[in-house]
Amino acid sequence: MNAFAPLAAIDAAKLEKLAEVTVKVGLRLERGQDLVITAPLNAVALVRLITQKAYEAGAGLVTTFYADEEATLARYRHAPDESFDRAAGWLYEGMAKAYAGNAARLAISGDNPMMLANEDPAKVARANRATSIAYKPALEKISNFDINWNIVSFPNPSWARQVFPNEPEAVAVSKLAEAIFAASRVDQLDPIAAWARHNDELAKRSAWLNGERFSALHFVGPGTDLTVGLADEHEWHGGASTAKNGITCNPNIPTEEVFTTPHALKVEGHVASTKPLSHQGTLIDDIRVRFEGGRIVEAHAAKGEEVLNKVLDTDEGARRLGEVALVPHSSPISASGILFYNTLFDENASCHIALGQCYSKCFLNGASLSQDEITARGGNSSLIHIDWMIGSDNVDIDGIAADGSAKPVMRKGEWV
Amino acid sequence: MNAFAPLAAIDAAKLEKLAEVTVKVGLRLERGQDLVITAPLNAVALVRLITQKAYEAGAGLVTTFYADEEATLARYRHAPDESFDRAAGWLYEGMAKAYAGNAARLAISGDNPMMLANEDPAKVARANRATSIAYKPALEKISNFDINWNIVSFPNPSWARQVFPNEPEAVAVSKLAEAIFAASRVDQLDPIAAWARHNDELAKRSAWLNGERFSALHFVGPGTDLTVGLADEHEWHGGASTAKNGITCNPNIPTEEVFTTPHALKVEGHVASTKPLSHQGTLIDDIRVRFEGGRIVEAHAAKGEEVLNKVLDTDEGARRLGEVALVPHSSPISASGILFYNTLFDENASCHIALGQCYSKCFLNGASLSQDEITARGGNSSLIHIDWMIGSDNVDIDGIAADGSAKPVMRKGEWV
Ligand SMILES: [Zn+2]
């Protein structure tokens, strides 16, 4: 058994810089804050560096919950049928309690995107649904931005093999590591300063869009003619953002997007995905859906259509949008030409929309709005939040003002 | 970094048998039961085998919480001072909730017994105290035997190096693995049958002691002249035992002891330890204590005296006994001649007493007794439960009847 990543293939200095960026930029951990980490077992080297740097930053207690792909697969292969409706509610409730006590949250991503590709889709869907329900109290504290949180990635061998299938494992891990380091800006001399500059850029884009106050965005491209109405009193965000606990953090490392909340009832037309979506271990490709009154009324996928339809059946909000995001086609992640099969990267290579739960912070005074007020403004709610990619160098986007007039926002995938 | 145990040094067939004994003898996991596992990161190979066998036995959901020695050390070396009063209360409360929902509990032991030997004893004591307080709701469900539970061991390299300091790591791991396998009876052709026979032996010893109804045990040996009064309506147990959820399990793999509850107010005399005690990463050796009215009024140790005294100061119950256990000097673990620096093994090589919390099941009708009723019968309560070894081939034990008459129980460390 060789369960740990071939660390020799990973640049140690850059891995340490990634840990530093995670703590100082991603989380901006404050002295005395506890930190809850979830990570794949293989990411132990990164977890240890982050743990050390978190304590150096004054963390109270760092608690890591490791997930093991082998244990997950053992469940699918050996557990009785009734197992697939179960979830560790006690654990997620505990996490929600930790966040309620101002613990910061770090998720390290890097699972094999195809882990569950050969398992029974009905079991996958049941297990995901059970987990979503159990996770809801914790996820709400994250999506409502109660606390500073961050997602960062580790080049897990099983993920690297999927991204670079023709390379030996060590080469694949090395290439994925370098791609993660570049996208996370830790290949630069002063990553902290680089992130400050990048956050400024994204803040300028958000400010422009907030000034325009478009009531809708109109996407046109191959297979796409989609009007995404924006929520009333929506607010654009991008890069660093301030949580309700007052800490300004970068929830995603990397991030290239500016994003806001669509109106759950005002999306019309059809749209085609431009990259495959890796959803909890299965691949959904060539998605084509049609919206009426904000609701997906028709959904197809060349690959994974069954899984897609199960996702859409999760709850009423799963058929409506909770996010729309703009990313130029020339963004560094897109320019790398790598298909990561990982939403954190692929969503930052392309304009995207998300099915499901909206972010309350993407409203004016979002922190003070009740659930009813968010719903009244057009904010969607759901157990899920799944981003999928609809941008490319063939897609044009107009902003539609309240009076119906159109203004170019992107042409051929680039800001005008 | 080589964080995983050198698995080539561990007999794969015996490791799989250990997983089987854990699930079928140690836990007797029932169909539909969830299982919560705590384990050192290095024990991942054993965790995976146990996970598979648990699902094959019909487990609902197996959730593993891994602990990483490196992360613990990072805390001692880099965390701010106030960190050492913190504990992951949310996690332990969650575990208590899982047990309340009838999840079984498995602890895999194998941490480096000397992990914290070079850290500040004051910080170690504060961190342990904070954890003990946070862990109490979960520990109560275990010590009250609400659910089936088990502790089993994995030959962690850092532990193996401590037990066999003169061997190369792979040899040390192999030797420790074989010692664990032998003590856990998985080196036998049919380990399940071997455990059934062993449980019968221990049940016979318990039945004899329960028939005698001694009111005290009198230990005499080098440095020892100790009378341990037994609690009113105490009951002896050993081997398999039935939890309140109705499942008959073997809480410890290995186990060689029969044990009961001393009277918290009726221990008199002095006693010397016969083996070193490894307590949460520090070694306490050559303990000499004196009891008056059940309470330790004087305590010395040639090594680790400061830690010992901090342990005794945990709370009022920490100075009184919660367990007395009889193990013949010829028991297989003792006969191996190995000092394991691990209580699960060393306590099963020797007669021992435990500071702190008693087991409610060691009373007649223990399952139905309230805390007040347990206290009234002489049952001790405390945040801690720490076993230490007082038996050897130089120790004689008499049972003292209610009328004061003495009856030989052990001579030179063996049952009479
Ligand atoms: Zn997004």
Ligand SMILES: [Zn+2]
């Ligand atoms: Zn999103």
Ligand SMILES: [Zn+2]
């Ligand atoms: Zn014992």
Ligand SMILES: [Zn+2]
């Ligand atoms: Zn004990």
